[in-house]
Amino acid sequence: MKSLLLSLSLPAYFSLKVIYARRKYSIPPPATTGHPDFERVFRAQANCSEYFPLFVITLWVAGLFFSQALSALLGFLYIYGRYQYFHGYAESAQGRLAPLYFTAKVQWGLIALSAFGVLCCMSRLHLGVDLLGSLCEVLGLNQLE
Numbered sequence: 001m002k003s004l005l006l007s008l009s010l011p012a013y014f015s016l017k018v019i020y021a022r023r024k025y026s027i028p029p030p031a032t033t034g035h036p037d038f039e040r041v042f043r044a045q046a047n048c049s050e051y052f053p054l055f056v057i058t059l060w061v062a063g064l065f066f067s068q069a070l071s072a073l074l075g076f077l078y079i080y081g082r083y084q085y086f087h088g089y090a091e092s093a094q095g096r097l098a099p100l101y102f103t104a105k106v107q108w109g110l111i112a113l114s115a116f117g118v119l120c121c122m123s124r125l126h127l128g129v130d131l132l133g134s135l136c137e138v139l140g141l142n143q144l145e
C-alpha cells in the first residue's frame with residue numbers, strides 16, 4: 001500500500017517539475033520545444049507517464065496474486081529508478097540510460113510475478129494444483145505473504 005501511495009505521488013512531482021521548467025525557460029503551453037533543458041525535462045515526464053499505467057497495474061496484480069512483500073520491494077526499486085531516470089534525463093540524454101535499463105529490469109520482474117501469480121491462482125482454482133505451495137516446498141520456504 002505504501003508503495004502504491006508513493007508511486008501515485010511521483011507523477012505529480014514530475015508534472016510540477018515541468019511546470020517549473022516552463023516558467024524558468026518561458027515556454028507556455030501548448031509549446032513543447034524552445035530550450036533543450038526544458039525539452040529533456042518534458043520528455044522525462046512524458047516517458048515516465050507512458051510506462052506508469054503498466055507499472056501500477058503490474059504492481060497491483062503481483063501484490064494481489066503473488067506476494068505483497070516482493071511486489072512492494074520491486075515497487076520501491078522502480079520508483080527509485082524512475083526518480084534517477086527523471087533527474088538523469090534532466091541533466092543529459094545519456095544520463096537517462098542506466099536508470100532506464102534498471103527500471104526496465106524491475107518492470108519485467110513485476111510482469112513476471114503478475115503472470116506467475118495469476119497462473120498459480122488459476123491452476124489452484126481450476127485444476128486443484130497449488131503451484132506456489134509446491135514451489136515454496138521445493139525451495140524450503142514458508143508460504144509467501
Ligand SMILES: CC/C=C\C/C=C\C[C@@H]1O[C@H]1/C=C/C=C/C=C\C/C=C\CCC(=O)O
Pocket residue numbers: 051100103104107108
Ligand atoms: C508488454 C511489455 C511492455 C513493455 C515492457 C516493459 C518494459 C519496457 C521497458 O522500459 C523499456 C525499455 C526500454 C529499453 C530501451 C533500450 C535501448 C535504449 C534506446 C536507445 C539508446 C540509444 C541512445 O539514445 O543512445
Ligand SMILES: N[C@@H](CCC(=O)N[C@@H](CS)C(=O)NCC(=O)O)C(=O)O
Pocket residue numbers: 043044046047050096100
Ligand atoms: N516514447 C518513447 C518510447 C520508447 C522508450 O521508452 N525509449 C526510451 C529509451 S530510448 C527513452 O528514454 N526515450 C526517451 C523519450 O521518451 O524521450 C520514445 O519516444 O523514445
